[in-house]
Amino acid sequence: MLLIYNEKTNPYFNLAMEEYFLKNTTEDLFLLWRNESAIIVGKNQNTLSEINYEYVKEHDIKVVRRQSGGGAVFHDLGNICFTFIACNNNHFSDFKRFTMPIVDALKGLGVNAEFSGRNDLLIDGQKFSGNAQYNYKDRVMHHGTLLFSSEINDVSAALKVKPIKFEGKSVKSVKSRVTNISEHLKEPMTVLEFKDYLMDFIAKTDKDSKMYTMTDEDIANIEKLVEEKYSTWEWNYGNSPKFALSNELKYPGGNVEFNLNVEKGIIKDIKFFGDFFGKEDVSFIEEKLTGVKHSEEGIKEALKDVNINDYFLNATVDVLVDGIMGVK
CATH class of the missing domain: 3.30.390.50 (CO dehydrogenase flavoprotein, C-terminal domain)
Incomplete structure (x- = not known):
């Protein structure tokens, strides 16, 4: 398995990066990354009905549509995103397979995390991770969020939709009680220390894993995808259902x-x-x-x-x- 420790925090780039590696690699991959403040909406959602438009505009928060379904989520630098890309082998919708390594890593820090429901990870009944999947040919991409030290008030404000009447067939987000991982650690860690720990933990679970650094060609191709798709109004807003x-x-x-x-x-x-x-x-x-x-x-x-x-x-x-x- 190839391990990619991505330090770029541009949400347009990072969502394009996922698609690029999904469609242009054959090996299994594990990616860790963070986004600056952004709302990531599900593929089948009406963007405007999911966001607090005034708050997003005032705080210059980027809004990006992802390839996978599910609900809208808020990202900031206190949130770590992880992505597994693997051969399908009937693993689509098998959320537990891809989240258990995260649960095990947290248990290694004394945090009693658990898989719950369809696609969530909880600590003491509070959500800290939402997960989604996307299938492409014989490959499946599983990605999830890990709230570590996010500004919970910003999460709530950015996704708090005012009582406007939107009618349509878009998929609605389900709001949950959330918590930060950092609040449950026995010993304090920074978000980057946790990111390093997680990468090391995943590396040790696969004896054949090796680090991979994106090449100039990789980056150029991802930037092209950003320009043509992920930074465009057509993809992020125009692609909303009627x-x-x-x-x-x-x-x-x-x-x-x-x-x-x-x-x-x-x-x-x-x-x-x-x-x-x-x-x-x-x-x-x-x-x-x-x-x-x-x-x-x-x-x-x-x-x-x-x-x-x-x-x-x-x-x-x-x-x-x-x-x-x-x-x-």
Whole structure:
């Protein structure tokens, strides 16, 4: 088994790295890595319905879609991510096979961790690890999170969705009580000391394991995948399942209700209702926004030459952007 100790913390790079090694290697691999603040959403999720859009925007948190299913998770530098890539051999959905080495490593530190339910690891009934899998041809990729010293309040705030009505068939995240591994250690460790310990432990479980350092060619290919896929709006937002969004916003000119349908990240139709005033008919704005990307940039570009005050008295483009993006 090849062991990769990755020190890069860019979430776009790290998610692309997983796909690259899954699709371009034949050996078994084990990877350890960390992300700077980011939300990683499952392949089948509606990104906007999983995140606190205002919080994510204010704190400049990257949002990245992964290849595997399951729910959205928050990453920061206090969280360690691990990835196993192996020949399938009917191991898809066998979460316990890939998580037991982690459980054993923690027991070596005196932490009573256990596998629970479908894909979680717990300490004293509290979750510290969520896991997901993705199958590609005859290969399976299993990856998971390990909350070590994460900012739990940030986890909660970033994933706390406000009461906006999203309707669709996307997979919803299940919120759980969470804990950090560091709170259960008998002797204190830093997150990087724990990462080193974990790599050493996994190495000792496989006598044929050896460290692998990414080559310049590996990195160049991963960066290409970042540019073409993982850093793009199309993958991270546009790939969301079809959904309907309704929102209501109060501004100095009155109340506006926003109702829209979005498919593959594109506004298919939109209607405005409310007690606002305007000298021009809002149907013009509705037509301007039909077929536009459901993003701040897309909306602003479509309305850049429009005097919003003519349609929504005392409003600005920012008021419409907030309402259409689901901000209260």
